[in-house]
Amino acid sequence: MDPPFPAPASTPRTAADDRGFYRSPQRVALLSFCAPVTYELWWLWQLFQFTNRERFPRTRAFWWLLVPFYNFYVLYQQLDDVKKALESQASSIRFSSAGVTWxxxxxxxxxxxxxxxxxxxxxxLFAVGSVLLAAGAFLAQQAANRYQELRYPGRPLQQMTAGEWIATGIGVAFLLLVVLGSFQPV
Incomplete structure (x- = not known):
């Protein structure tokens, strides 16, 4: 029996033609520093979608990040899968999933x-924390990009997406509130 509505004309994107997580590591680091919290969450969402598309062995749902303490273990697993995937592609890049998690x-x-x-x-202290966040995001993005370059050669970098712009805007507003709130009398 045919469905009562036509099927979509386009087929779903595969990991090979989806460049959603292939972006500039410098941009990721800069936006992680300038738009903390919301950009970090948006970027982690993209990381989890990427590991899911690539069908890494320990892929988890993004929502596991909401479980305190366990969230860092889940994040470590995702990053370690990227590391193992890089090693399987005989990459020369050195990536420490434990180091980035720390x-x-x-x-x-x-x-x-x-x-x-x-x-x-x-x-x-907020700036120091943001620098560490930016460094971790830079290293993780660089490793994921290298894996994608080896697996899908010739792939162009992803430009800023609407979600990235929104996360950046909200994050910059949050940063401004932190700066303004820092100098309010207690």
Whole structure:
């Protein structure tokens, strides 16, 4: 029996022609620093979609990131799958999934501690946490890009998407609120 409505004209994108996670590592690092929290969440969503499309062995749902403490283990698994995929492609790039996970853990702890302070101390700690976050995102994006270059040669970099623009806008607004709130009297 035929369905009561026509099927979509286009077939779903495959991992080979979907370049959704192939973007500039420098841009990812810069936006992770300038648009914290929302860009980080958006980027992690993209990472989890990427590992799902590539059918990595320990692919998980993004929502596992909402479980405290366990979220870092799930993130480590995703990054470790990227590392193992790179090794299977005989890549020369060195990538430490544990190192990147620790950078992200430290970034989270430092930015959370910064919220307990005020003034210049808060901004300084928040900036240090943001730098660590940007470094971790840069390294992870660089490794994922290298894997994609080896697996799908000739793929062009993804331009800024609507979701990336929205996450950046909200993140920059959040950063401005942090800066303004740092100097409010307690």
């Amino acid at each position: 950078l992200l853990i430290l970034a989270t702890v430092i930015t959370n501690v910064s919220s307990r302070l005020s003034g210049l101390a808060e901004l300084t």
